[in-house]
Amino acid sequence: MKTSMKFFARIFFIALIVVCASANAFAQDQKEQKSGSVTGRVTIDGRAAAGVIVLLSPSGSDPARRIELSLAGATAIRTTTDENGNFNFSDVPAGRYRAAPYTLSHIAAPDSKSSEHEREITVTHDQTLEGIDFALIRGGVITGRVTDANGRPLIRETISLAGADDSAPARLWSPNNSSMFLTDDRGVYRLYGLPPGKYFVSAGGGEMSFFFGDRKTPRTYYPGVADRARAKPVEVTAGGEAIGIDIGVVNSARGYQASGRVIDGDTGKPLPNAIVLFMAAKENPAAGSFPGGVSPSGSKGEFHFDNVSSGVYMATAQFVEPESEFYGDMVNFEIKNEDVKGIEIKLRRGGSITGFVVVDDTADPEILARLSQMNLAAHVTGDSASTAEADSFGAGRGKINPDGSFRVWGLKPGKVHIRAGGYSGPKGLKLARVERDGLDQTDGVELKAGEHISGVRLVFATSSGVIRGRVVIEGGPLPAGTTLIASAKNIADEDSDAEGRAKVDAAGNFVIENLLPGAYEVTVSAESDALPSQPQKVKQTVNVAKDVPAEVTLVLNLKAKGN
Numbered sequence: 153m154k155t156s157m158k159f160f161a162r163i164f165f166i167a168l169i170v171v172c173a174s175a176n177a178f179a180q181d182q183k184e185q186k187s188g189s190v191t192g193r194v195t196i197d198g199r200a201a202a203g204v205i206v207l208l209s210p211s212g213s214d215p216a217r218r219i220e221l222s223l224a225g226a227t228a229i230r231t232t233t234d235e236n237g238n239f240n241f242s243d244v245p246a247g248r249y250r251a252a253p254y255t256l257s258h259i260a261a262p263d264s265k266s267s268e269h270e271r272e273i274t275v276t277h278d279q280t281l282e283g284i285d286f287a288l289i290r291g292g293v294i295t296g297r298v299t300d301a302n303g304r305p306l307i308r309e310t311i312s313l314a315g316a317d318d319s320a321p322a323r324l325w326s327p328n329n330s331s332m333f334l335t336d337d338r339g340v341y342r343l344y345g346l347p348p349g350k351y352f353v354s355a356g357g358g359e360m361s362f363f364f365g366d367r368k369t370p371r372t373y374y375p376g377v378a379d380r381a382r383a384k385p386v387e388v389t390a391g392g393e394a395i396g397i398d399i400g401v402v403n404s405a406r407g408y409q410a411s412g413r414v415i416d417g418d419t420g421k422p423l424p425n426a427i428v429l430f431m432a433a434k435e436n437p438a439a440g441s442f443p444g445g446v447s448p449s450g451s452k453g454e455f456h457f458d459n460v461s462s463g464v465y466m467a468t469a470q471f472v473e474p475e476s477e478f479y480g481d482m483v484n485f486e487i488k489n490e491d492v493k494g495i496e497i498k499l500r501r502g503g504s505i506t507g508f509v510v511v512d513d514t515a516d517p518e519i520l521a522r523l524s525q526m527n528l529a530a531h532v533t534g535d536s537a538s539t540a541e542a543d544s545f546g547a548g549r550g551k552i553n554p555d556g557s558f559r560v561w562g563l564k565p566g567k568v569h570i571r572a573g574g575y576s577g578p579k580g581l582k583l584a585r586v587e588r589d590g591l592d593q594t595d596g597v598e599l600k601a602g603e604h605i606s607g608v609r610l611v612f613a614t615s616s617g618v619i620r621g622r623v624v625i626e627g628g629p630l631p632a633g634t635t636l637i638a639s640a641k642n643i644a645d646e647d648s649d650a651e652g653r654a655k656v657d658a659a660g661n662f663v664i665e666n667l668l669p670g671a672y673e674v675t676v677s678a679e680s681d682a683l684p685s686q687p688q689k690v691k692q693t694v695n696v697a698k699d700v701p702a703e704v705t706l707v708l709n710l711k712a713k714g715n
């Protein structure tokens with residue numbers, strides 16, 4: 153389960169970076185940016201739809217940026233349609249956005265150029281972007297009843313929905329109707345306002361089910377199976393109702409219990425209130441019915457996970473307190489048709505790195521003052537490939553003080569890679585390099601067990617570079633439902649992922665922001681069921697300078713081979 157584990161570790165790592173993000177940063181960034189406006193109209197059956205909420209959300213290419221904005225409570229600009237169905241967003245900062253209307257029972261019909269129910273748009277300075285219109289259609293409905301093995305209704309049981317194929321969108325949750333994912337006192341659920349498509353419907357289970365109480369109902373898919381591979385898809389049509397989608401939760405095969413305790417690795421004393429992370433270590437049939445879970449340790453450090461299938465698993469623990477000095481060891485174990493007891497997860501006091509920060513390309517006091525808004529985190533890698541997966545959980549926390557000093561703590565031994573996030577804008581800040589004794593620590597700062605290193609420099613630079621691009625399609629029209637994604641990778645950093653990603657809008661435009669100066673390889677990829685199995689791609693190199701937008705045009709020939 154390498155992919156799932158890395159994704160889980162990445163989400164945990166991102167949360168550490170953004171948990172202290174300032175709620176005012178986004179609003180301040182908006183005021184500083186040059187702005188445009190967006191207008192459009194919302195209709196139902198060709199008639200004006202008054203009083204409909206329309207949201208304009210930043211279409212950040214970086215998942216960390218999306219989470220940061222959510223925590224800051226500034227994910228969207230909101231307006232409401234007037235009596236004629238018209239809406240207007242004024243003073244919109246230049247950038248990429250997703251526009252979407254929100255109602256309880258209706259959804260936006262896909263436009264002729266996209267299969268999505270939101271619109272990806274690009275706002276530029278002094279531009280009035282008109283004609284962002286939405287025709288609402290009634291969403292589909294799935295309804296049924298959830299019962300236990302004795303036919304009794306399961307009350308306030310969680311219902312989950314997942315796309316069964318590409319016909320159903322991945323974005324299925326709306327803040328307006330999140331309560332519909334719980335059953336009522338009869339065990340009845342009714343999911344409404346759903347985009348057309350085929351879905352898998354399930355009850356119970358889930359990695360985070362402990363939030364909903366002590367009852368741990370095994371995940372069961374319609375029509376009553378634990379294995380998703382045997383689940384029956386439910387088809388939803390616009391305005392249609394799929395009724396009688398009943399789920400009988402049964403334990404067709406006994407699960408096992410994995411239990412143990414969290415202890416101090418130095419003293420052996422139990423540690424309560426630690427968060428235990430538990431998941432399948434590799435692909436096996438168990439992963440489908442028990443992908444993993446999270447649970448706090450008890451007053452004596454004890455923890456347990458129920459209804460676990462046979463298979464190989466891994467577990468570790470973390471304290472969620474921001475100032476915790478501990479990191480958790482990774483424990484691997486196997487369940488062979490019986491309960492596993494006595495699992496010990498050791499938390500150890502980690503090392504730390506201290507030093508100071510500098511910005512090497514600006515003396516702007518307003519930017520320098522915001523350094524303390526940056527949040528630091530670190531991941532640690534070991535020397536052997538066998539520990540690489542476990543090391544991805546060794547994340548440390550840190551912060552920058554108003555005087556420019558910093559500290560990162562809770563670090564396990566190995567090579568420490570420091571990351572920063574929490575502030576971006578027209579002149580965002582990015583960590584350009586880490587220095588120790590005047591040497592660039594590209595491969596990470598070597599840290600011994602319990603060591604405390606001082607005198608490290610974090611060198612930031614203003615990431616005001618922008619790539620404005622246009623994609624020209626040749627070799628025929630772009631098939632309906634095709635998604636175009638643009639990405640930019642710093643050529644000088646061979647091991648890094650893309651520095652930025654953006655979705656190409658309906659007009660063929662994209663903007664990738666907050667880049668450091670340098671040479672970038674820009675790639676545009678087209679993916680669609682109507683295109684060949686190999687995604688169509690085109691690449692081009694562009695030089696990004698400080699404060700000067702780089703313009704690039706890429707020609708994507710759908711009939712060309714070897715793109």
